[in-house]
Structures are given as C-alpha cells and as structure tokens.
Amino acid sequence: MSSHTSQKLIILAAPSGSGKTTLTNRLMQTFPQLAFSVSACTRPPRAGEVDGKDYHFISLEAFREGIANDDFVEWEMVYQGKYYGTRKSELQRLWDLGKIPILDIDVKGAVNVMRQFPENALTVFIQAPSIDALRERLQNRGTETEESLAERVNKAEEELDYASHFQHTIVNDHLEEAAAKLIGIVRDFLQEN
Ligand code: 5GP
Numbered sequence: 461m462s463s464h465t466s467q468k469l470i471i472l473a474a475p476s477g478s479g480k481t482t483l484t485n486r487l488m489q490t491f492p493q494l495a496f497s498v499s500a501c502t503r504p505p506r507a508g509e510v511d512g513k514d515y516h517f518i519s520l521e522a523f524r525e526g527i528a529n530d531d532f533v534e535w536e537m538v539y540q541g542k543y544y545g546t547r548k549s550e551l552q553r554l555w556d557l558g559k560i561p562i563l564d565i566d567v568k569g570a571v572n573v574m575r576q577f578p579e580n581a582l583t584v585f586i587q588a589p590s591i592d593a594l595r596e597r598l599q600n601r602g603t604e605t606e607e608s609l610a611e612r613v614n615k616a617e618e619e620l621d622y623a624s625h626f627q628h629t630i631v632n633d634h635l636e637e638a639a640a641k642l643i644g645i646v647r648d649f650l651q652e653n
Contacts, residue, residue: 467555467580470494470562470646473570474586475616477598479632480564483586486639487562487646494646495559497551500526501544506603515544534565534572539611546573560650566615567622574625582649584642585626589633591617 470487474480488494500516502523511517518526523543526532535545546563554561563573567585574581588594594616598609623629628645632638 467577468560468582468649469497469551469573469577469580470560470582470584470649471570471573472562472564472584472586473567473619473622473626474564475588475594475619476612477594477601477616478586478588479597479635479638480586482635483632483639483642484562484564487642490643491560491646491650493558493560493650494562495554495557497546497554497561497563499544499546499550499563499565500532501542503539503542516547533576534569536566536569538566538569539608539615544569567619567625571622571625582646583626583628584645585623585629586638586642587620587623587629587631588616589631593633 472480472484484496488496498512498516500518500523502518502520505511505514505517509515520543523545526545526547527535531547531549532545533548533551535543538544544566546565546569551561565573570583574583588597591613595613598604598612604612630638630641
C-alpha cells in the first residue's frame with residue numbers, strides 16, 4: 461500500500477456501547493470528506509446491521525485467507541473466536557476517492573495502526589462515563605446475550621488501561637458535549653498539513 465503524508469486517517473477506539481456509532485455519524489455529517497472504514501468481521505450481523513455498510517460479514521475461512529494473503533493493515537480476535545480487521549484495500553479505496561477514513565477499532569488494533577501511520581493518524585479514545593453506565597447502555601440496547609454483554613463489559617475495563625496511548629480522550633457522558641469536543645479535535649486535525 462502506498463503511503464503519503466496527505467493520506468490522513470482518524471482512529472476512534474471505543475468500546476461497544478460507548479456511543480461511538482452516533483459520534484461517528486455526527487462526524488461524517490459535519491465533515492463530508494470523512495468516510496467510515498468498513499471492517500471485515502466474523503461475527504454474525506445484528507438486527508438492522510447491513511453487510512458492506514456496518515461490516516463486511518465474512519466466514520472464518522475467508523478471514524483466515526485474508527490473513528494469509530496479507531490483506532489486513534491490522535486484525536484482532538476482539539472477542540473469543542470473533543475476528544475483526546481493517547483491510548488495506550478499504551483504506552486505499554477511500555484515499556483514492558479523496559476521503560479520510562475513520563476507523564472504529566479496538567485499542568490493540570488502534571495502537572497497531574498508529575505505529576504504521578505515525579505522522580498521519582489522529583487517535584481518539586472514547587470512554588464511557590463508567591462501567592455501570594456502559595453495562596446499562598448495552599442492556600438497554602438489547603442486542604447482546606448475557607454472555608456477550610459480560611464479554612463487552614470486561615473488555616471495556618481492560619481497554620481503560622490503554623487510554624494513555626491516544627492523543628485525545630473523550631468521556632462520553634453527555635452526547636452533545638462529547639460530539640462538540642470531537643468535532644473540535646477533528647477540525648484542528650483537518651486544518652494541519
Ligand atoms: P461489536 O461491533 O461486535 O460490538 O464490537 C466490535 C469491537 O471490535 C469494537 O470495540 C470495535 O471498535 C472493534 N472493531 C471493529 N472493527 C475492528 C477492526 O477492523 N479491527 C479491530 N482491531 N477492532 C475492530
């Protein structure tokens with residue numbers, strides 16, 4: 461993949477239930493030059509999720525083939541047996557369109573991508589106000605089983621330790637305030653060379 465200083469990217473690391481989808485959508489409404497980087501993953505789609513828009517939902521076999529072909533900028537087994545990854549071709553596709561990709565990925569993937577694009581990446585860690593609030597949001601969303609909810613809450617706890625790796629941290633306790641902060645940070649980044 462060719463890398464160029466004008467090829468910026470934005471990495472948002474956010475646990476499940478932190479409000480990242482809303483924040484990401486808000487960013488894309490504000491800045492039309494941004495575009496969501498669609499990851500590949502091996503978990504099944506949730507009700508309402510669209511293949512090719514939320515994720516490319518692929519089989520474990522296809523994912524392994526992608527790893528063997530060196531198709532991924534980064535990939536992780538984010539949850540037990542569930543793989544998620546950012547394809548090189550997806551970033552290149554967006555850059556070719558003149559867009560700046562937004563990656564919504566887990567902290568390990570984020571640190572991995574930061575190392576590969578140290579000059580061009582904006583990195584923001586989005587934090588839920590508290591673990592209890594996160595659990596409540598996930599429960600209210602009603603998309604998770606007991607097991608997958610517990611897995612997401614545990615992961616969010618682990619991820620807190622990584623916040624210091626990021627250029628910015630935003631605590632999403634009030635959506636409007638968090639969105640305004642994020643928009644300010646991104647505006648500054650877009651104005652840099
Ligand atoms: P879910 O969509 O299953 O609730 O949660 C997905 C988790 O995996 C989130 O923390 C999300 O940021 C992360 N994730 C999504 N896509 C990728 C990816 O391409 N790479 C990595 N490393 N993590 C991802």
